[in-house]
Amino acid sequence: MKAFVLSLIVSSVCYVPLYAQEGEDSSLSKQVDKSKLPVPDEKEQLFYLQRDPNRNTVVYTLNKKDGQLDEENPVKAYWILYEEEGERKELSYIQRKFAYGINAKKLAENEYEIHLTSCKRIPLRLAYCAESGQYEAFTAIHNKPAVVERIFVRINGGTLFKPHVDYIELTCRDSQSGQPLTRTIPMN
Numbered sequence: 001m002k003a004f005v006l007s008l009i010v011s012s013v014c015y016v017p018l019y020a021q022e023g024e025d026s027s028l029s030k031q032v033d034k035s036k037l038p039v040p041d042e043k044e045q046l047f048y049l050q051r052d053p054n055r056n057t058v059v060y061t062l063n064k065k066d067g068q069l070d071e072e073n074p075v076k077a078y079w080i081l082y083e084e085e086g087e088r089k090e091l092s093y094i095q096r097k098f099a100y101g102i103n104a105k106k107l108a109e110n111e112y113e114i115h116l117t118s119c120k121r122i123p124l125r126l127a128y129c130a131e132s133g134q135y136e137a138f139t140a141i142h143n144k145p146a147v148v149e150r151i152f153v154r155i156n157g158g159t160l161f162k163p164h165v166d167y168i169e170l171t172c173r174d175s176q177s178g179q180p181l182t183r184t185i186p187m188n
Contacts, residue, residue: 030054034152034169038082046075046126046137049100049116051153055082058091058100062135069135074112074126075102110135116151122168122185124148129175139170141181146172 030053037050037057044062056079062069063076077100079089091100101117110128114137125138137148150171158164165187172181 031154031156034154038080040080042080046135047148047150049151049153052155056080056084057082060102060137069110071106073102074104074135075114075137077102119168122170136175138175139172139183141170141172141183144181145175146170146181146183147175148172 032050032052032055034050037055040048040057040059042059042061044064046060046062048060049058050056058077059080060075060077063073064070077091077096079087079091081087081089095101097117099116099118102114103117103120104126105113107113107125112126114124114126115122122139126135127138128135138145139148140146148170152169152171154166154169155163156166167187168185170183170185172183173179174181
């Protein structure tokens with residue numbers, strides 16, 4: 001049991017699914033061409049996460065109740081299963097709690113610190129921007145505030161419960177100029 005719990009924790013830190021999707025190989029040797037992955041365009045979308053070994057994508061959107069942001073859970077996440085004709089599917093309990101879910105802490109009115117449950121070392125800030133009239137997820141790249149658009153996780157082999165993650169890449173845009181910014185975080 002201890003080994004299983006440890007493997008869940010290890011796999012969740014590395015942003016991998018905790019079970020294979022139907023039709024997927026349980027090994028993680030297949031890499032995707034990240035430049036050819038689909039780009040979701042969902043209502044209230046903040047950013048999305050993609051990773052090896054397939055095109056399935058986790059989308060993060062604002063979580064609203066009665067038209068207002070849910071202050072307890074401001075961000076919700078779900079799959080777009082591109083490998084299954086674009087079906088939308090909620091995250092499982094284990095995926096939400098150990099891998100792809102979001103933890104949020106309210107900092108001020110219309111401002112939250114958020115991070116993926118599997119990666120506390122990359123804090124993001126969810127804040128309302130008067131200029132754009134919407135909420136956006138921010139990080140800092142080269143000491144510049146940047147709006148997060150995509151997170152990509154490069155997995156290079158390993159197993160389902162112990163993948164070898166080469167890097168995590170944040171694709172963002174400069175919040176002032178709109179210019180693209182990228183930050184690659186080596187995991188070795």
